[in-house]
């Protein structure tokens with residue numbers, strides 16, 4: 062267990078360094094922030110033009126701000142599996158005694174920090190430029206809600222990332238999930254707009270609960286009022302982590318059998 | 326061999342890699358990789374560039390193949406300046422780099438060759454037959470329509486060679502052509518290189534392996550830290566250590582410290598240590614072996630010496646003397 | 652300057668890459684596709700021409716998404732594979748190699764556009780009838796070509812550095828916004844207009860809308876005006892990209908950055 066924790070730390074460091082070796086820390090932040098902000102702007106402009114009272118620019122801006130978390134928490138974690146295969150280090154890691162799950166846990170920890178930073182800046186932006194009113198929000202509740210969302214989303218990202226140990230498609234899955242959130246999670250319009258058969262799918266994504274919780278907090282809800290949503294996110298988050306653990310072990314074995322570790 | 330037309334002329338060729346310009350973060354430092362190198366290669370010759378890691382071999386080859394612009398000095402191939410005339414030069418030369426990279430993995434061997442034939446404007450009428458000929462030549466006929474990602478390392482390397490031949494180059498540059506190949510495949514590769522040379526192709530190659538240079542090259546240059554330390558035929562290189570002899574010591578506790586101590590002894594011109602499993606093999610190039618053995622033995626008293634013997638110098642020893650010697 | 656045979660071979664090479672593993676087109680389709688679908692949900696109440704407007708804009712976004720992901724990555728792929736030097740030692744100009752690949756990628760962009768139209772027609776029941784079919788096809792081709800050329804401009808930077816991918820991912824979303832594909836350019840702030848005007852996709856989208864939506868001509872250019880501007884911006888970007896390749900190849904040869912990944 063202790064060795065595992067060392068592995069987590071080492072891989073968080075490697076995740077950081079390898080990312081920065083390619084683009085540098087500043088460029089990476091610029092990339093992730095500009096994407097988040099322009100995406101927000103895009104949908105705000107669309108909503109402004111469309112004039113739907115159920116999905117006002119402020120509604121859209123807040124949803125997009127929260128969904129900025131997906132970029133690092135889900136996509137970043139998933140992509141690192143693909144990237145690992147790219148550079149051919151996957152097999153090397155597998156050769157070490159550290160289990161794959163813990164390696165990804167390290168990556169998740171690193172991406173969470175970036176994610177929390179992005180979402181904070183995005184919310185600030187949304188309230189400065191796009192009329193999102195956070196003046197009545199309980200900051201403790203807001204922080205709690207964002208942390209819980211991040212936790213659940215990293216778990217979700219790890220479940221998807223586990224596929225990457227075995228298949229090269231994890232990067233593709235990652236980008237599908239990244240954008241599907243914009244459609245299914247009540248980010249840009251209420252879930253009730255979706256056809257009835259699609260609505261259950263929304264509740265697979267932790268983002269759905271996160272966005273709802275932030276909307277509630279922005280409307281003045283305190284810690285007690287969002288407690289049920291918090292509980293949901295913490296429990297599905299925990300479930301995702303358990304599932305990821307099982308999947309990593311399973312795929313690790315499968316990959317070793319099929320020799321698909323460094324097939325990219 | 327002698328008296329052939331000179332096809333590669335290199336004069337005072339120098340490359341300083343500029344400090345990396347980074348948008349963010351700190352850049353690296355300037356790096357002098359090749360330092361006033363001069364040599365000539367005649368038509369039909371196999372010329373070798375031999376040196377340790379980071380000696381500047383690849384850098385030199387890149388400057389000759391129009392991939393890198395020298396900081397100063399000149400390089401001309403087939404009478405064409407590598408900096409000013411790349412458009413005329415490129416169709417007449419080719420470059421093969423060792424290792425696994427440098428092929429399209431998702432394409433089959435044949436598709437790779439087709440792509441590169443088009444890049445060289447190989448006449449359409451003869452393209453198909455030419456590719457088949459090359460596949461046969463390197464022994465990839467059966468794997469021709471299999472994707473490269475399923476090739477073994479040796480197969481990839483042979484495909485590299487075939488790729489290097491699609492345009493019938495007059496001068497072929499090979500950067501470590503046997504890198505990572507097993508002895509059997511390496512031998513076949515060397516046989517192929519010799520055959521190309523016999524058919525009149527001029528070949529310039531780099532290698533780490535002494536025996537490879539010895540076996541293949543008509544002439545070779547030993548390069549270290551960007552400077553040519555010696556040049557001539559493998560035979561003349563061996564001549565340079567003809568009057569030396571070798572003390573070979575097998576022991577269990579030799580290290581860098583001992584290498585330095587031994588090197589500092591008077592009468593010793595170079596020392597190399599090969600690290601084997603649980604023991605080391607030191608070769609000491611000296612002018613008078615019998616006279617030096619007692620001194621050496623005394624120096625290594627507590628180093629668990631297994632055996633000491635006197636040997637004839639080889640090309641390897643010449644190389645060590647030229648690269649590491651005082 | 653442009654080597655047709657190298658272009659053709661690169662077009663073919665890119666298509667083989669696609670057919671070997673077609674799933675890789677998904678990442679470049681998914682963003683614009685979902686953006687358009689979200690847009691259609693937001694436009695539910697508007698109806699009529701506005702919906703058609705969104706569909707066309709979505710098609711253009713789709714093609715753009717493909718360009719930015721695949722084309723600009725074209726040389727990046729060679730860098731990763733270690734094939735960049737192998738291409739560079741051949742007499743074929745690198746720009747022609749990239750041009751050929753970009754053309755294939757834009758051609759695939761039609762798939763993106765098609766996906767958007769299918770969803771519009773069947774999931775949202777929007778009637779996509781085209782006012783001027785010939786004009787529509789011509790405008791579509793012009794837009795595709797203009798995006799390939801834009802892809803080349805981005806592709807050139809990979810000759811120098813692998814960090815380019817970050818730069819162009821940074822550019823993906825601004826161009827969704829600035830091209831004004833799914834909302835009128837008038838809704839954008841004044842300072843951003845000049846940026847919109849130099850993007851060929853802006854004019855391509857306009858020509859497409861004029862040929863499809865009866866009576867649409869928000870900028871008073873007419874079909875030929877919009878098409879002409881698409882052509883003009885395309886030629887300008889082609890010249891810029893050819894110059895960039897020459898310049899950046901020269902720099903890479905001094906710095907020795909062809910092989911680093």
Ligand SMILES: Nc1ncnc2c1ncn2[C@@H]1O[C@H](COP(=O)(O)OP(=O)(O)OP(=O)(O)O)[C@@H](O)[C@H]1O
Nearest residue numbers: 342356358377378379380381382383384906907908
């Ligand atoms: N693109 C580059 N930028 C900066 N420095 C470089 C670059 N390429 C090589 N160098 C440096 O130049 C020196 C010579 O490198 P070069 O690759 O020519 O050596 P080599 O003899 O081919 O070595 P090896 O046997 O390891 O292939 C080395 O110190 C290397 O670190």
Ligand SMILES: [Mg+2]
Nearest residue numbers: 382383384500
């Ligand atoms: Mg080298």
